[in-house]
Amino acid sequence: MEHEVTALPLRSAPPQLATRLRDVRSSPVRDILALTERPGVISFAGGLPAPELFDAPGLREAFAAALSGAGAGRSLQYSTTEGDPRLRAAIAARLTARGLPSEPGDVLVTSGSQQALTLVAAVLLEPGDRVLVEEPSYLAALQAFALAGAQPVPVPCDDEGIDVEAAAALAAEHRPKLLYTIPTFQNPTGRTLGIERRRALAALAERTGLWLVEDDPYGELRYRGEALPSIATLPGAEDRTLALSTLSKIAAPGLRIGWVRAPAELRSALVVAKQAADLHSSTVDQAAAARWLAAVDLDAHIAGLRAAYGARRDALVAGLAAALPPGSVHNRPDGGMFVWARLPSGWDAAALLERALERDVAFVPGYPFFAGAPDAATLRLSFTTHPPEQIAEGLARLASAWL
Numbered sequence: 001m002e003h004e005v006t007a008l009p010l011r012s013a014p015p016q017l018a019t020r021l022r023d024v025r026s027s028p029v030r031d032i033l034a035l036t037e038r039p040g041v042i043s044f045a046g047g048l049p050a051p052e053l054f055d056a057p058g059l060r061e062a063f064a065a066a067l068s069g070a071g072a073g074r075s076l077q078y079s080t081t082e083g084d085p086r087l088r089a090a091i092a093a094r095l096t097a098r099g100l101p102s103e104p105g106d107v108l109v110t111s112g113s114q115q116a117l118t119l120v121a122a123v124l125l126e127p128g129d130r131v132l133v134e135e136p137s138y139l140a141a142l143q144a145f146a147l148a149g150a151q152p153v154p155v156p157c158d159d160e161g162i163d164v165e166a167a168a169a170l171a172a173e174h175r176p177k178l179l180y181t182i183p184t185f186q187n188p189t190g191r192t193l194g195i196e197r198r199r200a201l202a203a204l205a206e207r208t209g210l211w212l213v214e215d216d217p218y219g220e221l222r223y224r225g226e227a228l229p230s231i232a233t234l235p236g237a238e239d240r241t242l243a244l245s246t247l248s249k250i251a252a253p254g255l256r257i258g259w260v261r262a263p264a265e266l267r268s269a270l271v272v273a274k275q276a277a278d279l280h281s282s283t284v285d286q287a288a289a290a291r292w293l294a295a296v297d298l299d300a301h302i303a304g305l306r307a308a309y310g311a312r313r314d315a316l317v318a319g320l321a322a323a324l325p326p327g328s329v330h331n332r333p334d335g336g337m338f339v340w341a342r343l344p345s346g347w348d349a350a351a352l353l354e355r356a357l358e359r360d361v362a363f364v365p366g367y368p369f370f371a372g373a374p375d376a377a378t379l380r381l382s383f384t385t386h387p388p389e390q391i392a393e394g395l396a397r398l399a400s401a402w403l
């Protein structure tokens, strides 16, 4: 029998995308990063850990062990949504050692902490809900909230992070469901919320019924000063905080291993949301991560990162004032990956970036990180990717971009 040949319909109209995508902007930071990947560019743009500091030999052994012997079948099989029991135990032990008492059952392993943000948004946010966010904030978190149809409400910040009184006033006005904060070495500003403000935020959550999302990818990367308590440990916030973190900055982002430590009443909803998203995170990656955490001296590994990144932060901070136009200001974060700077009023960081790229040096203009009116004079510089000599060379190029 002959088949009838039907003509395929011509593709004329663009596809009707779901409404929830309407307000989700593509990340200009990703577009900028594409420009900065040219060979020869010294980039302060991406928040990339230094690849030479990855424990590649240790991870190679961990993967080999995960794929050897009787465990190999388990490492390659479907598994539970909550995550590899040994990995959950290792994460809970680390959180406990860092002052956030945790049981393995408190922790849901996610595909990077980015997925934890998506799951939290899926579980808590209705379209039209308001979310209080630091101004400026981590762009991909804003995207995750936007994808859930939520509206960000920017909260003013200063050098010590979020202004809690302003947050309280905005909470009264907008009745938000949750407040998203990166209290330690924030992305993009490198700022750290002081202890008094942490307490005030915890009290605000208790008073208003807000959920707090405490995102902490950078807390282990401290180069000066003492660690501050997680907001999740503070009175009023214990059962209202979703604490997120990741192996991305202390092991390797390619592992895509993150987690959320959630209050009991949200755990099963998060598990259902994760089942719908991906059933579970990669079993072999989780098994290897668990083996790596069991074998490595994590404190010594992180001490190595701190020493290297601390020297890189010093190199950037020492030369930055001379590399930016007179009248610019910048901070000197005690940890993390980023320095935040502001050009003199009237300057546009995006225009400076164009001239910088002509001289093979790059940074990220600050404007994409703002949920409200952007400050065009701001910029973010990451200091982790290059060693100090290259940082100095990059700063010399940056100076020549505006001189």
Ligand SMILES: Cc1ncc(COP(=O)(O)O)c(C=O)c1O
Binding pocket: 047, 111, 112, 113, 114, 115, 138, 182, 187, 215, 217, 245, 246, 247, 248, 253, 256, 257, 258
């Ligand atoms: C504040 C913040 N949260 C979450 C993430 C996501 O990290 P990952 O998904 O690699 O764990 C990042 C990555 O840069 C970040 O800066």
